[in-house]
Amino acid sequence: MTTAKNTIGIVGARGHTGAELIRLVAAHPRLELAFVSSRELAGQPVRDHVAEYDGALRYENLSHEDVAAKGADAVVLALPNGKSAELVAAIDAAKPATVVVDLSADHRFDERWYYGLPELTRGAYAGQRRISNPGCYATAMQLSIAPLVDELAAPPACFGVSGYSGAGTTPSDKNDPAKLRDNLMPYALADHVHEREVTRRLGVPVEFMPHVAPHFRGITMTVNLWLMHPSTRDAVRARYASFYDGEPLVRVVDEAPWVSAIAGRHHAEVGAFTLAPGGKRVVVVATLDNLLKGAATQALQNLNLALGFDEWTAIPRP
Numbered sequence: 001m002t003t004a005k006n007t008i009g010i011v012g013a014r015g016h017t018g019a020e021l022i023r024l025v026a027a028h029p030r031l032e033l034a035f036v037s038s039r040e041l042a043g044q045p046v047r048d049h050v051a052e053y054d055g056a057l058r059y060e061n062l063s064h065e066d067v068a069a070k071g072a073d074a075v076v077l078a079l080p081n082g083k084s085a086e087l088v089a090a091i092d093a094a095k096p097a098t099v100v101v102d103l104s105a106d107h108r109f110d111e112r113w114y115y116g117l118p119e120l121t122r123g124a125y126a127g128q129r130r131i132s133n134p135g136c137y138a139t140a141m142q143l144s145i146a147p148l149v150d151e152l153a154a155p156p157a158c159f160g161v162s163g164y165s166g167a168g169t170t171p172s173d174k175n176d177p178a179k180l181r182d183n184l185m186p187y188a189l190a191d192h193v194h195e196r197e198v199t200r201r202l203g204v205p206v207e208f209m210p211h212v213a214p215h216f217r218g219i220t221m222t223v224n225l226w227l228m229h230p231s232t233r234d235a236v237r238a239r240y241a242s243f244y245d246g247e248p249l250v251r252v253v254d255e256a257p258w259v260s261a262i263a264g265r266h267h268a269e270v271g272a273f274t275l276a277p278g279g280k281r282v283v284v285v286a287t288l289d290n291l292l293k294g295a296a297t298q299a300l301q302n303l304n305l306a307l308g309f310d311e312w313t314a315i316p317r318p
């Protein structure tokens with residue numbers, strides 16, 4: 001007996017996260033790629049750009065109405081921020097039961113949308129068909145802070161370094177290899193949207209200082225936490241291990257994880273747990289691939305959940 005597949009479309013499929021989503025969907029036993037949209041690549045075979053996909057689909061330049069008329073069971077939006085509203089309205093009108101996962105920041109502050117960071121929020125999933133995927137740095141910050149969020153004496157200070165794929169494909173200083181060479185570029189130092197996103201989601205203020213570096217993919221998030229009561233390294237490590245027990249996509253490690261080891265991997269690593277004398281200051285380091293656990297893999301966790309599949313279907317385990 002064969003099981004019918006759910007159809008899925010990807011809007012913004014030329015981009016970095018779109019390509020990762022195509023790879024994941026191509027290997028998924030219960031999903032069938034119904035359409036992929038790109039203005040620039042319209043007419044070209046998808047397999048010419050994503051080797052892991054061996055089907056016959058070509059990229060299409062689709063209007064909002066075209067996307068809605070496809071009537072897919074699920075649509076992932078991998079568009080730049082600010083581009084989703086009209087498209088979602090068209091899907092709402094044509095087929096409201098479609099599962100929509102938005103990778104942009106457009107719905108992360110909209111309580112009508114489920115915020116899908118599964119390790120922290122899957123208990124709040126109540127069948128919503130509109131899912132907002134967290135930011136990449138915001139995922140790393142939340143995974144680093146959540147186990148100690150009730151113990152904090154001060155706002156966590158988060159020093160984040162991203163590979164330049166995080167800046168997308170629209171040319172800017174942040175994805176210009178010449179400007180990044182031998183460089184580390186600080187930006188949005190006290191007003192990044194992920195600072196507000198994490199503050200909102202964890203319910204405590206956080207301070208975030210993002211930087212972009214010359215490597216292509218992967219985030220290092222170094223977080224300084226002040227505790228109300230003195231602790232020990234063993235107690236802190238045990239707390240993280242217990243918090244993430246049974247979570248295949250969060251690995252608790254002893255040392256500070258290296259970003260070079262996380263590129264292309266689907267999980268996050270959280271480690272270091274270095275305490276300053278006095279036991280009240282703890283430094284935690286997390287790494288993840290911004291295009292995977294920071295975007296496409298997390299979107300697939302959310303799709304699997306919403307479509308009633310096992311959450312880990314077609315996600316390679318660490």
Ligand SMILES: NC(=O)C1=CN([C@@H]2O[C@H](COP(=O)(O)OP(=O)(O)OC[C@H]3O[C@@H](n4cnc5c(N)ncnc54)[C@H](OP(=O)(O)O)[C@@H]3O)[C@@H](O)[C@H]2O)C=CC1
Nearest residue numbers: 012013014015016017038039040078103104166168169290
């Ligand atoms: N890169 C990352 O690490 C992460 C990204 N995100 C978010 O995911 C989304 C996609 O990011 P990413 O893949 O990096 O972005 P890219 O810049 O790599 O890709 C953007 C995609 O959107 C399309 N596009 C661009 N402008 C428009 C427009 N005005 N109207 C319609 N389509 C447009 C592009 O294709 P074409 O121009 O051919 O139509 C392309 O497919 C963004 O919202 C980003 O913030 C979230 C987490 C991590």
Ligand SMILES: CC(=O)N[C@@H](CCC(=O)OP(=O)(O)O)C(=O)O
Nearest residue numbers: 103104105135136162166167212
């Ligand atoms: C290096 C770099 O530029 N990274 C991006 C983060 C990408 C991401 O997760 O962004 P959204 O919240 O927009 O979805 C940035 O700081 O805007």
